[in-house]
Amino acid sequence: MTEVLLRAHDVSREFRTPAGVVHAVVGVSLEVRAGELVVVRGRSGAGKTTLLGMLAGADVPTSGAVERPTEPGETGYVMQTFGLVDVLSAAENVELPLRVVRTPSAERDERVRDALATVGLARHGHQRPAELSGGQRQRVAIARALVTRPRLLVADEPTGQLDSVTAGAVMDVLRELTRSGGVAAIVATHDPILVERADRVLDLHDGHLAEV
Numbered sequence: 001m002t003e004v005l006l007r008a009h010d011v012s013r014e015f016r017t018p019a020g021v022v023h024a025v026v027g028v029s030l031e032v033r034a035g036e037l038v039v040v041r042g043r044s045g046a047g048k049t050t051l052l053g054m055l056a057g058a059d060v061p062t063s064g065a066v067e068r069p070t071e072p073g074e075t076g077y078v079m080q081t082f083g084l085v086d087v088l089s090a091a092e093n094v095e096l097p098l099r100v101v102r103t104p105s106a107e108r109d110e111r112v113r114d115a116l117a118t119v120g121l122a123r124h125g126h127q128r129p130a131e132l133s134g135g136q137r138q139r140v141a142i143a144r145a146l147v148t149r150p151r152l153l154v155a156d157e158p159t160g161q162l163d164s165v166t167a168g169a170v171m172d173v174l175r176e177l178t179r180s181g182g183v184a185a186i187v188a189t190h191d192p193i194l195v196e197r198a199d200r201v202l203d204l205h206d207g208h209l210a211e212v
């Protein structure tokens, strides 16, 4: 059996608001193995972003637990809102996670070039986020998530801003990473292009998960 790279055990997340408690994610358990591409579908407000944030380690469950690779750089996270740093160029944004894991400078340059080329932005590295289109910003966020060569990729609507041709190309990159590179990927999306290329599809309804 291939290795399980992501495991969620009975994960729940509540938010306390002035209007009461919101049960955004309720008792979710799942596993994603090396080589698998898993899609999470669900309506707006179903809890996809909340769930993926916890799977990526950006948020902490109210109850339950998540197991994922523990070394820095082993989990790549593409946020729905991209999370780019405005004052840095596209290349500098992509380089940030490599600085965190202390990759030597010459190797950083090469990896950044490769990651930008992978998402079709080889000639845009010098531009700041405000000088890029929404789809280009989204691809910078994807390149930044891939640049450390993560074992686990968590991507929240990674093709939401892309036209169908570019979305297909990005999806082929994810497919290749999982099939040939042994990466485990979990992707929230409404995009049929992504859904049809998934190994498994999970549906989230009001915070509850069901396998399709």
Ligand SMILES: Nc1ncnc2c1ncn2[C@@H]1O[C@H](COP(=O)(O)OP(=O)(O)OP(=O)(O)O)[C@@H](O)[C@H]1O
Pocket (backbone or CB within 6 Å): 015, 016, 017, 022, 023, 024, 042, 043, 044, 045, 046, 047, 048, 049, 050, 051, 080
């Ligand atoms: N920080 C927060 N405080 C209070 N409620 C929140 C917070 N974050 C999310 N929620 C609520 O939790 C529920 C799930 O939101 P979430 O963003 O996870 O949904 P989603 O499926 O990603 O939606 P979309 O497809 O629109 O991005 C919603 O009811 C939302 O209003």
